[in-house]
Amino acid sequence: MFQYGCRRGDYKFRLQMSKFLTEEYDDEVDCGELLVTCGATNGLYMVASMLFNRGDTVFIEDPSYFIALEMFGKDLGMNVVPVPRNGEGINIEEFDKVLSEYQRASSHHPTEQRPYWSMVYLIPTFNNPKGTCLSTEKCEQIVKLARKYNILLFCDDVYNLLSYIPGEKPEDKPLPPPRRLFAYDKKTDPDYVGNVISNGSFSKILGPGLRIGWMEAPLKVLDVIENSAFTMSAGGWNNYTSAILASALELGLVSKHLLEKRKKYRDNLDSMYQVFMDDMPPGVKIFKPQGGFFIWIEFPEDIDTEKLRDVCEKEYSVSFVPGKSFSTTGSFGNCARVAITYYERDVLVTAAKKICAAAKTFCKN
Template identity: 25%
Template structure:
């Protein structure tokens, strides 16, 4: 964009538009089609695992048998059979609910956007993990909140400049195999967040996008389940659960959902009506058909493939990374989070990694709402074949070792 183009448009934008910026991940998407680059960047599921025959059959059958329904508008709340399926899925997660507690959204991203629009005014105190999901931060930034932070144990972190006298307005957590760190909150951490929500009378968004992708260990109860056990009903729970089929079935249909008290769902439905009327009817119908037939079987296949890729990545890190690079083995999800030696900036490292070693990752700073985390980075293992992942880690380790040696030489 030229300086003249900026002058032509920027003065016309609303003030909040200054907080709408491109993400590191968006800029890296162009690399995914470059066969010369080994990419740990985009947090994509493996397209080879999509249930292509079932999706193809679902579209064909609906267009043959029910085109007048499939190609028409539907209720803003969403396709009722799919909402019933999701309500049953949530009951399997320990959450007693009905279709009245479900709103279908265009992915979990739209769910977070609606909740931000509903609850956040400029300057409102918002608590997020540090680091936190970049897609959520991009949404939150547009509403100009006053950020407060907690760590993976649900413990508050000092937030310089944050107003401690005002109660929190909203809390956002990604408790299972979080993006970007891969961490999972234990039961104690989840209860700390419930206590935080109750003490501030603040809604708590539970982002469950990766919850089904567990490879070892026993699952922890959802935060919503724990809160309902205390308060007695989803209708009095402060927790708002955001789910998605993007990581378990396919992201291309853009089907997510919000599970919450019916009064809140009713209000969110009005936002849905004013935003896009309804999510694609035929996509909802096809997702219902495929999920009803084979959700568990499909997820089990993904778990096995991703578990092998996680283990392979961890072995490669153990075999090749310098001793001064730290990481933790995630119990599930798609990500491994690396902490580099102080003095190495991951964004600068990325430019060299692409140019010299032909390997890509996501720098960690954008996942930190306060701009910290320059020496961290995220590796995604879900869509990278075993041999390429091993080679990619070998290349990245070689570059980090060289950067470390250069730092020592300058000291």
């Protein structure tokens, strides 16, 4: 564990990860498709920088994880374009037309190093910021589009393991999350070429300071990363922590910890959601997710949540992230993202009550 280690990551860790994920997802995860990373950010950066060039187009959902958006635009000089949407999320018909136009304008020729001309950055399960999940129908449609246009679907799957979907009885373990998009890109399909990456992390389930994650990816993507000078110089990412985690996984400690977290976060979610439902002024919509870290709130159109956030911070010592922060188009100015996991339930309930009190006064004025 003190050596450089195998370039795809410690084998024992990957083996334990495939067993752990297969069980938690209730869906097969193949050890041969895993690569160890230093967390989701590292996985995303490696893919975006090694498989794409400055100026290449990356399609994003609007709203989306704001730091990823900055990484594409500011750090990597990519052309960031929002995916067309309608009331139900991604507008597949429109997106088909947009892809066709952009592909025609692209001068890219697929090579081993750069097999795709563009990528879509998605958070399909327990989305950040909205908490939503892509429907089965949309998952099937978007994989078809990716194959048709030879693009990569990069899924930041960092919240998938935090499912709070209730079992039959209240005391039952929460159910596994909806199937990740990676599983829709079936290797048995005659037109399979490998268009999806599932980018996972221990940051949200164990601790971000560990800086460890994993990627499930098509073999051609793993080859590019494994054979890059970047990986050759460093060896397997985070070899030391991988070896410790391999033992923790083998002993069942991670599954036990995860189950406790899921129950605790579900309690936090239920309690905060109830406060918002009871105490928010009329016309405010509260979206309860089935997993993940966030409650999404939509205030009436004329409410500016950046101003509301300032009032919350100055007068009530609470905060949230205004919706506009997640948009490249300046949309969602009347929305807010509230986190449910960092503090204990009592603190969160008090904070939710304060946000409601601030909103009541703010919406009246």
